[in-house]
Amino acid sequence: MTITLVKKWLTSDGRFSSIVLNSKEAEWPISKAMIGLSTYSGSNYNESKERELAQSILNNNQKYDKDLFILFLLIWSGAAIRSGNYHEANMLTNRIKEYKIKIPELQVKLINLLSILESVKGDEKQKEKYLLEAIEKIPKTSAHYELTLLVYMTYLSDEGRLKDFEKFNFKFKNKRSKLLTTEIIFRNYIQTCQFKNHSVLFKSLDFEDESIKKILDYKNLIRDYKIVTFSMDIDHQDYNINSKNIDASTRWYIINCYLKEKDPVNGLAWAKKFATEHKAILKVNNTIFYTLIRAELSNKNISAASKLLNEIKNSGYIHYLNVFFDARFELLKGNKTKAEKLFKKCYEYCLYYNALNRLYFELDLSSELPKRTIIQLLKQNIKSKPKPFEFPQILKNHKTELPTNIIGQSKPMIQLKNIINKYANADTSILIYGETGVGKEEVAHRLHNISDRSDHPFLVINCAAIAESLLHSELFGHLKGSYTGATQDHKGIFEAAKNGTVFLDEIGDISEHVQVSLLRILESNEVKPIGSTKPKKIKCRIITATNKNLKELVNQNKFREDLYYRLNRLEIQIPTLKERNKDIILLAELFLKRERTDKEQPKLSKELQKEMMGYSWPGNVRQLKNEMDKLRLYHSEKLFYDTIDLQLNKKKEIKKPIDQKAKHVISENTQNTTQLNSTIQSKPSNDSFKSLIENIITNEKTPLRRLEKIRAMFKEVKTLTRGEIIKVLNVAPGTITTDLKLLVEEGYINRVTPSASTRTHYFQLKE
Incomplete structure (x- = not known):
C-alpha cells in the first residue's frame, strides 16, 4: 500500500522538498536523505x-x-547525474529497473533520468524517444502531466524545434507551468531568431511581479535576446582581448560583432581566447563550441573546422543547423554540388521551424561566403517546401574504445610491454600500480586482449565512484528479497564475467567490509551473493589497480595485509611520463596527427620539444593528450608549434646551486649597486647622477629592463625576428622566447607565421 509521503508527491508538482517540509515525515531518515539529495548542488558529491x-x-x-x-x-x-557521477547513476537506474513499477509517475521519473543518461552518452535520438515514452505513460489526469510535457518542451526549445510540440494541442492550467511555458517559448524564439514574436511576448509580462521574478530567468533571457539582435549597449572595439574581467556573454557578443563585420581574424582570436578561458565548459552542444566553428570556417581553416565538425558527429549531438556548417565546409573544399544539397536540406528545416531568421543570422556571420554565393544559395531554395527534422537512420557507436596497443619506445615501456606479454595468460590476480593518468585501464585491457580470455567479457568497476552499499551488490550480486529493493536475483560482476576479466580500478578506496568479501573470493574462487548461503564458483581473472601505496595503507591499518598479498601475486608498475620522457614527443605527435583529414604530421620545434621533455607532467599521458588537444583547438590545426604556443602550468622550481656564470652576473650587479650607493653618498651633480643611472639601467639584464628594451626595439622598427632580438641583446634564446610569449599574451605584439618553417616566422608591433 502506497504510504502518505508518496501520495503527497503524486499530487504535487514533483518537487520533493516542498511537500516534506513542516510535515511529520520530515524527521524520517529516508526523508532527510531525499530532501538533501533533491536539493544537492555541491561540487564534492x-x-x-x-x-x-x-x-x-x-x-x-x-x-x-x-x-x-x-x-x-x-x-x-538525479543527484548523481547533476554531480557528474554517471557511473553511480547508471548503477542506481539499473537497480530501479529491476522493480515492477506500477505507479506511472515513478515510471516517468525513471524514463526522464534515462533520457539524460542517453544524452550524456551522445544518443539524442534515444533521448527523444524516452521523452515521448514518458508522455505516453503519464495519465493526463496526473498532477505530473504538465511537468512531463514541460520537460519535453524544454528539450525542443533548446533545439529550436518547439513547433514539434504543437501536435499535443495542450493548454497549461497551473500558474507556474504557464510562466515556465512562457520562458520556454522565449528560448525557442531566441534559437530561431523570431525577434518580433519575442518582443511582443516579453512586453506582455510584468517583471515587477515578485512571483514572476522567482520563476522566470528573465535577466538571462534579456541578455540572450540582446546578443542575437546585436543590441547590447557596448562597442565591441572598446574591449582589449587580454582584459580579464570580461564575462562570457560579452565575449560571445564581441565575436559575433567581428564576424558580422567580416573581420574573421579578430573574431577567431576572440573565439580562441573565449575557449581558452572557459575550457571547463567546452562541450560540443554549447555556445563556445559553435562560436569556434563559425570563426574557423570564416577564416577558411579547413583542417580545424573538420576536427570540430567531426567532434560533433562523434559526440552524437544532432541539430538541424549542423547541416548548414557541413555545407560551408563542403564549399571550402570546393564540393559545390554537395554543399548545395546540404544547404537545401537546412533551408527546408528552417522553413518548417520558422527559423529562416536564424539561417540569415548564420549567413551574416559566415565571413568566408561572398554575397553572390549567399544570394545564389537563397534563390535556389525560394520554392522549397518545409520539412521536419529527422534523425539520421544510423548513429555511430559513441563509446570511446581503448587502444589495443601500448605506445612507447623508451626502455621503461619496452620493459612494461615484456611484462604484459609475460603475464597475459597468468590465471592469478594482478595488481597494477601507477599515478593518475598513466593508463592503468589501458594496460589491464591489453592484458585481456592478448590473453586466452579475449573472447570473453572485460568488465570494469571504478570502486571509488560507487557508494559502498551499491558496490557490494555490483561486485557480489544478491538474491531476490535479500534486502529492501532486491526485487529479483542479480548477478555480480565476478559471475557475469564468466571466463573473462574483471578490472577493479581504485582498489585502494574500498571499505573494510568490501575488503573482507573480496578476500574470500580470492582465497576460494567462490562468490556468495548477498542473501545466499550457497557459494558459486567463479572462473574470471581479477586485475586491480590503484594510485595509492597499498603497503603504506597496510601499515596505517587502512588496508588488510592478507588482502594486499592476495592481490599482489603479480605486480605491474606503470612508469610516469617523466620516467619515460623519450616517449613524450612520440606521443605528442601521435595526438596531434590523430583524425586529421589531411593526414599531415604537425611538427614541434626543437625548443618546444626540449621544454616538453623537461616538464614534470604531473597528469602524465592524460595531461599530455589534453594539452595537445588544446594546441589543436586553439591554433586552428596548424602544422608547426613553438614554445610560444604551449602554456604549461609550471610550478616554482627549487633553487639550484649557483654556477660560475651566475656568480659573475651577481658580482657584476653588486658592483653596479655599490657604485650607485657610493655616488649617492658623495652627492654628485644632477647630470652625473642621471648619467650613472642610465648607464646601470642600460647594462641591466633583469626581465623588467629586458622587456623594456624589446618594446623599444619594436617601436623603432615595427617587425623583428627572434634571432635579431637575440643578437641585439646577447641573451639566451630560451629567455627571449619567454619574453616574446609575455608580449604576445599582453597584446603588445603579434606572431606572424607565413609558413611551417620557423625561418619565416617574425613578430610585429600591434598598433
Whole structure:
C-alpha cells in the first residue's frame, strides 16, 4: 500500500522538498536523505554528507515501503547525474529497473533520468524517444502531466524545434507551468531568431511581479535576446582581448560583432581566447563550441573546422543547423554540388521551424561566403517546401574504445610491454600500480586482449565512484528479497564475467567490509551473493589497480595485509611520463596527427620539444593528450608549434646551486649597486647622477629592463625576428622566447607565421 509521503508527491508538482517540509515525515531518515539529495548542488558529491546519509539508508536493512524506496533511489540517481557521477547513476537506474513499477509517475521519473543518461552518452535520438515514452505513460489526469510535457518542451526549445510540440494541442492550467511555458517559448524564439514574436511576448509580462521574478530567468533571457539582435549597449572595439574581467556573454557578443563585420581574424582570436578561458565548459552542444566553428570556417581553416565538425558527429549531438556548417565546409573544399544539397536540406528545416531568421543570422556571420554565393544559395531554395527534422537512420557507436596497443619506445615501456606479454595468460590476480593518468585501464585491457580470455567479457568497476552499499551488490550480486529493493536475483560482476576479466580500478578506496568479501573470493574462487548461503564458483581473472601505496595503507591499518598479498601475486608498475620522457614527443605527435583529414604530421620545434621533455607532467599521458588537444583547438590545426604556443602550468622550481656564470652576473650587479650607493653618498651633480643611472639601467639584464628594451626595439622598427632580438641583446634564446610569449599574451605584439618553417616566422608591433 502506497504510504502518505508518496501520495503527497503524486499530487504535487514533483518537487520533493516542498511537500516534506513542516510535515511529520520530515524527521524520517529516508526523508532527510531525499530532501538533501533533491536539493544537492555541491561540487564534492562523493564526499558529501547527503550521499553518506543515502548510503546509510541502504546499509541499515530496514524494510521500507516499496514505492517510497523507488522514489528514494530515483532522487539519488538525479543527484548523481547533476554531480557528474554517471557511473553511480547508471548503477542506481539499473537497480530501479529491476522493480515492477506500477505507479506511472515513478515510471516517468525513471524514463526522464534515462533520457539524460542517453544524452550524456551522445544518443539524442534515444533521448527523444524516452521523452515521448514518458508522455505516453503519464495519465493526463496526473498532477505530473504538465511537468512531463514541460520537460519535453524544454528539450525542443533548446533545439529550436518547439513547433514539434504543437501536435499535443495542450493548454497549461497551473500558474507556474504557464510562466515556465512562457520562458520556454522565449528560448525557442531566441534559437530561431523570431525577434518580433519575442518582443511582443516579453512586453506582455510584468517583471515587477515578485512571483514572476522567482520563476522566470528573465535577466538571462534579456541578455540572450540582446546578443542575437546585436543590441547590447557596448562597442565591441572598446574591449582589449587580454582584459580579464570580461564575462562570457560579452565575449560571445564581441565575436559575433567581428564576424558580422567580416573581420574573421579578430573574431577567431576572440573565439580562441573565449575557449581558452572557459575550457571547463567546452562541450560540443554549447555556445563556445559553435562560436569556434563559425570563426574557423570564416577564416577558411579547413583542417580545424573538420576536427570540430567531426567532434560533433562523434559526440552524437544532432541539430538541424549542423547541416548548414557541413555545407560551408563542403564549399571550402570546393564540393559545390554537395554543399548545395546540404544547404537545401537546412533551408527546408528552417522553413518548417520558422527559423529562416536564424539561417540569415548564420549567413551574416559566415565571413568566408561572398554575397553572390549567399544570394545564389537563397534563390535556389525560394520554392522549397518545409520539412521536419529527422534523425539520421544510423548513429555511430559513441563509446570511446581503448587502444589495443601500448605506445612507447623508451626502455621503461619496452620493459612494461615484456611484462604484459609475460603475464597475459597468468590465471592469478594482478595488481597494477601507477599515478593518475598513466593508463592503468589501458594496460589491464591489453592484458585481456592478448590473453586466452579475449573472447570473453572485460568488465570494469571504478570502486571509488560507487557508494559502498551499491558496490557490494555490483561486485557480489544478491538474491531476490535479500534486502529492501532486491526485487529479483542479480548477478555480480565476478559471475557475469564468466571466463573473462574483471578490472577493479581504485582498489585502494574500498571499505573494510568490501575488503573482507573480496578476500574470500580470492582465497576460494567462490562468490556468495548477498542473501545466499550457497557459494558459486567463479572462473574470471581479477586485475586491480590503484594510485595509492597499498603497503603504506597496510601499515596505517587502512588496508588488510592478507588482502594486499592476495592481490599482489603479480605486480605491474606503470612508469610516469617523466620516467619515460623519450616517449613524450612520440606521443605528442601521435595526438596531434590523430583524425586529421589531411593526414599531415604537425611538427614541434626543437625548443618546444626540449621544454616538453623537461616538464614534470604531473597528469602524465592524460595531461599530455589534453594539452595537445588544446594546441589543436586553439591554433586552428596548424602544422608547426613553438614554445610560444604551449602554456604549461609550471610550478616554482627549487633553487639550484649557483654556477660560475651566475656568480659573475651577481658580482657584476653588486658592483653596479655599490657604485650607485657610493655616488649617492658623495652627492654628485644632477647630470652625473642621471648619467650613472642610465648607464646601470642600460647594462641591466633583469626581465623588467629586458622587456623594456624589446618594446623599444619594436617601436623603432615595427617587425623583428627572434634571432635579431637575440643578437641585439646577447641573451639566451630560451629567455627571449619567454619574453616574446609575455608580449604576445599582453597584446603588445603579434606572431606572424607565413609558413611551417620557423625561418619565416617574425613578430610585429600591434598598433
